[in-house]
Amino acid sequence: MHSSGQTLNGSEIFFECLRRENVEYIFGYPGGSLLKVYETLHDVKDIHHILVRHEQGATHMAEGYARATGKPGVVLVTSGPGATNTVTGIANAYMDSSPMVVFTGQVPSSLIGNDAFQEADIVGITRPITKHNFLVKDVRELAITIRKAFFLATTGRPGPVLVDMPKDILNSSCVFDFPETVDIRGFKPTFKCHINQVEKAAQKIAKAKRPLLYIGGGVISAEASEELRTLAIQQNIPVTMTLQGLGAFPGNHPLSMGMLGMHGTYWSNQAVNKCDLLIAVGARFDDRVTGKVDTFAPQAYKIHNDIDPTNVDKNIKVDLPIVGDAKNFLATLLEVMPENKENREPWLAEINAWRVQCPLTYSSEDDSLRTEFVIDEVSRQTSGNAVVVTDVGQHQMWTSQFYTFINPRSIITSGGLGTMGFGLPAAIGAAFGIKDRPVVLFCGDGGFMMNVQELVTAVHNKMPVKIFLINNSFLGMVRQWQELFHQEKYSFTDLGDSNPDFVKVAEAFGCKALKADNPESARLAITEALAYNDGPILVDFRVVKKDMVFPMVPAGGSISDMLLARLNPKTMV
Amino acid sequence: MKHIISVLVENKFGSLNRVAAMFSARGFNLESISIGETEDTEISRMTIVTRGEDQIISQVLKQLNRLVDTIKVTDLTRQPHVERELLLMTLKLSKTVQHEIFELITVFKGKVVDIKQKSITIEVIGSPDKINTTIDIFRPYGIKELARSGAVAIHRGE
């Protein structure tokens, strides 16, 4: 460890700053513009560099780590193609508000703009998908820029920040000075909610007969689950959650309603329709949640708390906007809630009736293997205590329905961008951050192939990730839309003829692998996989090909128009 | 409705790009944008003219505020302010219309900045509305080339 006041070169300053930001892991890949950094890294022992096999993998790993731990994920890649390979992962972190700092090498300052070898204007390219980004133009600016990058990534609404570092900057030297504090005059997020607004919210809640808490990922990133639990239970208010909000409130509590929206539970969406008060916390009224906005929660007085003012009144006009941190909002609310409250039992009974009317079920008649069974079984065998990572598709939606999330930071999934290929690297990243809970990945046979190279990273580092491959031989989610809305024209979604033997693929990477094609073998495989901790293990679950995720609100439809079953999908309920 | 928004930004490379890119990414209307240094050389002032319903404008203001390089965002529309735009315009010049053109220049309080055998370049300063009218009136005489600065605006002093 070097101290302030010493003369260091840019690469040494880089690691000194990371050390002071308490970085444990860097997910990276070397290249020409970073040779000096990797030279310095050779002797760095306290920060672990994880060599990925594709820079996209590095970004998703960093995000998986960040979402599992709450700490920022760190990525290091070279200029040009290394940098452009991070674009999808950065966009993903931006949409899902994950804290991440991406360091890119850049060609020497004197060559910028000359179409130099491996030059790409990554600052220009990532401007709309980062919270902010920087090009370092002077080695004396490096330390303060890194400080600002971590500060921006983790303060207020989290997000990705990119720092572009030209080669000459990393080679030149200056006196090292790490700024303890950082002040950015254009960046002053509002943490403390306006007390008058919170008091008004408390009054509304006290008087509501049919209130509903609508909880998003903001509650998890603000570490506000405890306050949420207290409020919901004390006030007897049912809780519905977004995909990213799952786990913010325990899924096994009677007040938990699971997820709302396109593939949400029937009773959640019914409750949205009928509630007289909607309390949105750390959620952003995404179109996958609201369906048609005009008919969303038509009877409700709407309270919306969010750390990002741009989320308020963006998709839906609300009655009581409260900008500020979710934890501050919920804690203040608890302080000012009046004693008296309405009798909520009739409302809860109404919700329960919907729950009984259209529960989440799946057929278990024959001996065929269904995804829902696999997820249900994993949920049971892990007692809802796993860190669950998913890829994108049907298996992702079934995970939201059939895994019972008990704790926050238990689901890591690509929500906003819907990035296939996210799952495997994100699961590996999560496993670096979390050692005392199993890390389970549910991944489709399509998405698995999108970042399959990261199996090397998992094997090499002996990461005990349980890769549960939901192999339906189809791009299932697209197939579902084709069946429902495109005259069953299964255009380019059948992977049956082209999929590899996934067990052999895994074994070629040095990864243990099993196969299961009926409920009993699946149950045993899950048990075996959960007990295996000597590196990753893959189970190829050969599930039925043509299952569909229900309920479903057709895109742009009103949530009261849910499709409930496959038999007569045109029936509106 | 038309809005005129004044934005103080860090005088840094990329600030203008960030603002312009945000407008296009979010599909906001951008009628004009102008930028220049302020009394503090570390800060630039941008004047943005945009159009939209109140809900859109409120999003525009919030999105502008959200950019890390923006220091202060003010919607001047409903506040006392002065708004000016500069027009430079080259017109065809011929004996027959010469007289009329000079008269109109006086009417619009314009200035002749260059004059050649067959053309005349004039400058007019005024509100964007006045500039629109100026262009309309001169159009029949044959506009060879035209450049507008976009509006700049500032609060009226106390």
Ligand SMILES: Cc1ncc(C[n+]2csc(CCOP(=O)(O)OP(=O)(O)O)c2C)c(N)n1
């Ligand atoms: C990178 C990317 N390309 C395309 C899509 C569109 N898409 C969404 S779901 C899906 C099918 C996923 O298939 P699979 O991974 O097998 O999962 P399943 O739906 O069968 O569970 C596709 C192609 C996407 N989300 N991401």
Ligand SMILES: [Mg+2]
């Ligand atoms: Mg599939």
